[in-house]
Amino acid sequence: MTDDPLDLSELDPSRDRARWEARIAAVTSQALTRRQRRFSVGDQLVAWARPALAVAASLAIAAWGSAWAFGGNAPVAAQRTDPALELARWASSGELPATPQLLQLVGDAHAGH
C-alpha cells in the first residue's frame, strides 16, 4: 500500500482566492480593532496605574522618612486642637478657659486657615 500524500485539495479553503483574501482581511481587521479597543481602555489603565503607585509609594516613604528624621514627632496639624471642638468642650463642661488657653486657641484657629 502506498504512503504518498493524499489529495485533500477539495478541503482547501484558499481555492477560492478572492474569498480567502477577503477572509484574511476580515480577520486582520477584526483582530486589530479588538486589540486597539482593549489597549485603549484596560492596558492604558494598567500602564498608568504602575507609575502612579510608584509615585504614591515614594511620597509616603519620603513623608515617613522626614517624620522619622525630625525625632518621630507627629505632624504639626495632628498636635493642634480643633478650635470648634475645644470651644464645644468648654461650653458643655462649664469650664472657664484661662486667657493663655484662649489666645492659644485663637492662634491655632488662625494658623489652621
Add this chain to the structure above:
Amino acid sequence: MLSDEATSALVHRARRGEPAAFEALVRAYLRPTYAVALAIVGRPADAEDVAQDALVLAFERLDSCREPGRFAAWLLQIARNQAKNWLDRRKLRDVPADDGGAEPIDPAAQPDAGVERRGLLRALWALRPAEREVVLLHDLEGWTHGEIAAALGISEVHSRQHLFQARQRLRAALGAAAEGEA
C-alpha cells in the same frame, strides 16, 4: 510554516500594534487553524468561522503568549478549545430536546458540498481526532512531522503513526466509496 524566530519577531511587532505584523501572522496561521478546527467540527464553513474566532481571540490575548516562538502551538490550543465549545453549542442547537442528545453529527450533510468533497469529509470523520489533525496539517498544510509534533504537543513518532493510519483508513474508505458508486 514560518520559523520560530520569524514568528517570534512578528508576535513582538503585533504586540506593539503593527497592522502588517497582524496580517503576516493571519496569512501564516489561518489555514493551519482552519485545519485543526475542521478536524474537530467537521464542516469546512464552520471551521472557517471557528478559525477566524480563534485568531481574533488569540490576538486579543497576545500578551499572555509566554513563548512567542511557540505561537503556533498556543494558537492551535485556542482553536481546539474554540472548536470544542462550538461543537457543544451546535449539539445543543441541532439536537431536539426529546432526542436524548444522541444524534451523530454528519459533517458531510452540507448542501453546498460536492460529491468528492462529501465523500472525503465522510471518510475523514471516520478517523480519530488526532489522526484528522495530523493528516490535515501534513497533507493539506504541508507541515513536517517536527512542526506538527511541536504544535500539537505529541512526539514525531506519534505524528508519523497517526499519518500512516489516517492515510490507510482514508484510502480504504474512499476506495470502498468509489467501488460502491461503480
